Amino acid sequence: MRKMILVMLLLSIVLLSGCWDRYELQDLAIITAAAIDVVEDEQIRISVQIFIPRAITSGETGEDPSTGSTFVREGVGKSLAQAVADLQTNIPRKLFWGQCRIFIFGKELAEMGIQKEIDFLVRHPSPRGISNLYVSQEEAKRMLELIPPLERYSGEALRKLSQQEIGIDTTLKDVDVKLAGDSQSIALPIIKVLVSPEESRQGNQSIPVIDGTAVFQRDKMVGALNMEETSWLLWLIRTLKNGTISVMPKGNEEEVVMMPISGNVKFNPHISKNTWNMTFSLEVEANVIQNETLLNLHNENTVKQFEKEIEKVLKENLTQTMEKLQQEFHTDILDFGKRFHRKYPDEWKKVKNNWVEKYPEVNVTIHVNAKINKTGDIGPPAAIPRDWVEEQ
Amino acid sequence: MMIEKGRISTGQMELLIIPTIISTAILSISSIDARLAGHDMWMTPILGSSAGFLTVYIVWKLHELYPGQTPIGYSQKLIGKVAGSLFGLLLILFFSHNTGIIIREYTGFIKSNVLLQTPSIVISLSLLLVAALAVRGGLEVIARTAVICTFLFLSTSIVLLLLIPEVELGNVLPTFENGFIPVLKGAFIHQSWFSEFFILAFIFPFLNNTKKGLKSGFRAILVVMFILCYVNFFVLTTIGVVAGDLYYPVYAIVKSISLAEFFENFEILITASWVLGNFVKIAMFLYAASLALAELFRINDYRVMVLPLSLFIFFFSYWDISNVVELVNYMGQIQPFYLISVQTVIPLFLLLIALLKKKRSDNN
Numbered sequence: 001m002r003k004m005i006l007v008m009l010l011l012s013i014v015l016l017s018g019c020w021d022r023y024e025l026q027d028l029a030i031i032t033a034a035a036i037d038v039v040e041d042e043q044i045r046i047s048v049q050i051f052i053p054r055a056i057t058s059g060e061t062g063e064d065p066s067t068g069s070t071f072v073r074e075g076v077g078k079s080l081a082q083a084v085a086d087l088q089t090n091i092p093r094k095l096f097w098g099q100c101r102i103f104i105f106g107k108e109l110a111e112m113g114i115q116k117e118i119d120f121l122v123r124h125p126s127p128r129g130i131s132n133l134y135v136s137q138e139e140a141k142r143m144l145e146l147i148p149p150l151e152r153y154s155g156e157a158l159r160k161l162s163q164q165e166i167g168i169d170t171t172l173k174d175v176d177v178k179l180a181g182d183s184q185s186i187a188l189p190i191i192k193v194l195v196s197p198e199e200s201r202q203g204n205q206s207i208p209v210i211d212g213t214a215v216f217q218r219d220k221m222v223g224a225l226n227m228e229e230t231s232w233l234l235w236l237i238r239t240l241k242n243g244t245i246s247v248m249p250k251g252n253e254e255e256v257v258m259m260p261i262s263g264n265v266k267f268n269p270h271i272s273k274n275t276w277n278m279t280f281s282l283e284v285e286a287n288v289i290q291n292e293t294l295l296n297l298h299n300e301n302t303v304k305q306f307e308k309e310i311e312k313v314l315k316e317n318l319t320q321t322m323e324k325l326q327q328e329f330h331t332d333i334l335d336f337g338k339r340f341h342r343k344y345p346d347e348w349k350k351v352k353n354n355w356v357e358k359y360p361e362v363n364v365t366i367h368v369n370a371k372i373n374k375t376g377d378i379g380p381p382a383a384i385p386r387d388w389v390e391e392q
Numbered sequence: 393m394m395i396e397k398g399r400i401s402t403g404q405m406e407l408l409i410i411p412t413i414i415s416t417a418i419l420s421i422s423s424i425d426a427r428l429a430g431h432d433m434w435m436t437p438i439l440g441s442s443a444g445f446l447t448v449y450i451v452w453k454l455h456e457l458y459p460g461q462t463p464i465g466y467s468q469k470l471i472g473k474v475a476g477s478l479f480g481l482l483l484i485l486f487f488s489h490n491t492g493i494i495i496r497e498y499t500g501f502i503k504s505n506v507l508l509q510t511p512s513i514v515i516s517l518s519l520l521l522v523a524a525l526a527v528r529g530g531l532e533v534i535a536r537t538a539v540i541c542t543f544l545f546l547s548t549s550i551v552l553l554l555l556i557p558e559v560e561l562g563n564v565l566p567t568f569e570n571g572f573i574p575v576l577k578g579a580f581i582h583q584s585w586f587s588e589f590f591i592l593a594f595i596f597p598f599l600n601n602t603k604k605g606l607k608s609g610f611r612a613i614l615v616v617m618f619i620l621c622y623v624n625f626f627v628l629t630t631i632g633v634v635a636g637d638l639y640y641p642v643y644a645i646v647k648s649i650s651l652a653e654f655f656e657n658f659e660i661l662i663t664a665s666w667v668l669g670n671f672v673k674i675a676m677f678l679y680a681a682s683l684a685l686a687e688l689f690r691i692n693d694y695r696v697m698v699l700p701l702s703l704f705i706f707f708f709s710y711w712d713i714s715n716v717v718e719l720v721n722y723m724g725q726i727q728p729f730y731l732i733s734v735q736t737v738i739p740l741f742l743l744l745i746a747l748l749k750k751k752r753s754d755n756n
Contacts, residue, residue: 020507020509020510020511020514021506021507021508021509021510125504125505125508128647128648129644129647129648130648130650173631173648176634177631177632177634180634180637181632181633181634338562341566342562342565342566343565343566345566345569
């Protein structure tokens with residue numbers, strides 16, 4: 001028995017020392033964001049933003065803000081996998097993907113299709129399913145080269161922007177699930193370089209910001225929605241919480257601006273006699289945040305009228321956005337396919353294989369029910385003599 | 393002849409048998425389920441558990457007819473010395489082979505997800521060695537380690553609750569899209585795991601309260617069924633039928649947990665606790681194989697068999713399956729027939745013979 005214990009103890013020296021899978025921090029190149037572009041001869045180029053740990057520790061002595069705490073390296077290859085292998089030859093340390101939560105695709109690549117690249121990312125054990133994906137207006141690599149004035153590196157700035165629900169939020173897992181699923185469409189946020197108005201800042205000292213939505217049919221980008229259309233799209237997905245909505249009451253040339261505080265969206269698929277219908281109902285509660293008109297908001301009828309106006313504005317714009325998706329881009333990013341499949345499995349089987357043709361034929365009805373919750377701390381317009389205020 | 397002197401309680405038996413079924417099942421069963429049963433995968437364990445109830449009932453009846461004996465002992469009395477010994481040999485080979493495959497599954501998972509650079513021989517041998525040491529300690533030692541290991545193993549399943557914000561209940565719809573057959577197919581995969589309850593035949597004789605065995609066996613089946621349903625439900629409602637493309641869907645969903653940007657990286661916790669579950673499973677099978685081997689060859693101490701048998705099992709883990717694709721095909725196409733025929737069908741015949749014999753002797 002004693003011999004046995006001795007053998008075990010000796011063996012544990014070999015096993016417990018960590019052996020093969022031990023990595024020290026100084027052996028790793030920590031990737032914070034990655035950008036994938038297509039370059040000449042249809043080659044794939046991957047650029048990665050690598051964190052320099054030293055740049056943070058030397059903060060006290062005053063680091064040079066123009067250099068930043070990251071650097072960018074790239075690799076080129078026929079496929080993404082080969083490009084990553086090429087990238088490793090340019091970096092003395094082992095690439096570490098565990099912290100990389102940002103993948104940016106160049107617009108050119110997005111238009112050619114991203115399925116092959118997605119396969120690499122999903123197959124590889126290190127990139128996480130919760131990583132965010134973006135499409136870059138210009139070369140994707142450019143986004144990594146930016147040095148944000150506030151955050152440590154541009155990837156971090158982008159990640160924080162995504163959390164603010166300004167644009168659409170799509171993860172690697174979503175892309176895999178949706179492209180393999182019924183709808184066969186995805187939407188990714190488009191980003192661009194923010195042009196800083198400050199003259200004292202150099203061109204590189206900026207951040208990437210969200211500039212719309214790229215819509216995909218299968219894995220190919222077929223079009224883009226601008227920032228305004230994106231905000232209407234977000235209404236269709238979930239209620240936009242930090243956007244604003246403005247209405248112009250009848251007989252007025254000024255606007256009343258409101259901010260939605262809570263809401264509820266619901267899709268109801270319905271098939272009757274071969275016509276496929278989708279009813280979208282939106283319930284929204286809003287607060288008035290600015291009143292440019294002379295109307296008194298203490299008046300119940302005025303508020304009631306506003307509610308109707310919001311409903312009208314929302315309905316108009318949502319219908320337009322919906323039409324754009326259906327008739328212009330033919331992309332089912334709102335998952336109509338999935339919703340029909342769940343409710344009408346038998347009918348779905350018949351159209352499953354030509355859903356792209358069937359999808360534009362779906363009749364969409366939009367119902368909006370708006371309620372005004374508060375009009376702010378005051379009723380009548382502020383800083384105006386009492387007798388100028390219009391009561392009705 | 394009683395080789396094992398230790399006695400365990402029914403509670404310990406449950407803690408031994410639960411990880412014996414679950415630890416390999418949660419790894420990739422939901423992937424096969426998603427492929428076969430699609431949206432209905434959440435209910436397959438419920439149907440699959442019927443094989444567990446049947447197996448436990450058979451084993452219990454045989455135990456009642458031949459109290460204090462293992463299948464090696466009573467099979468010789470039932471179908472004669474030669475046929476009984478052959479059945480015993482089959483069981484030993486079956487246990488060794490099955491343990492080899494369990495180790496292969498374990499090593500494959502660890503090697504491809506956690507310890508990418510470590511040679512697989514180190515991963516398999518280290519766990520096998522620890523299990524062998526526990527088995528050498530006897531049934532009581534295995535049972536006591538199982539109390540700790542199973543508790544730690546099962547408690548980490550709470551982590552899945554962090555996925556609740558991402559649950560999309562609609563993924564369950566449409567139910568019975570392609571009729572009832574896909575559900576049966578999925579359940580058929582599950583029954584192979586539930587038939588592993590046969591191993592209770594080697595524990596029932598050593599219970600300190602032999603009357604409660606059947607009840608606690610059934611209770612263990614319910615727990616296993618519940619956990620498999622729970623896991624399948626989260627896989628289905630978070631990633632849906634795409635789970636069929638993944639080799640390790642449960643690992644994938646745990647990896648995607650991100651609650652408030654703070655609760656993340658749970659996969660390491662899950663993997664560490666899962667190793668404990670596998671330890672219990674391998675120890676359990678190794679124990680059954682060693683005990684059967686010793687009893688068949690009338691050796692008084694089964695402990696001498698453990699280490700040689702471990703080496704044999706280690707070779708099995710390399711001989712049979714060459715990669716993960718083969719492994720998944722084996723689990724989906726061969727194992728359901730293989731496991732149930734050895735662990736449920738043959739014991740069922742033994743039980744029928746035993747009942748006939750009893751009837752005849754009663755008549756006389």
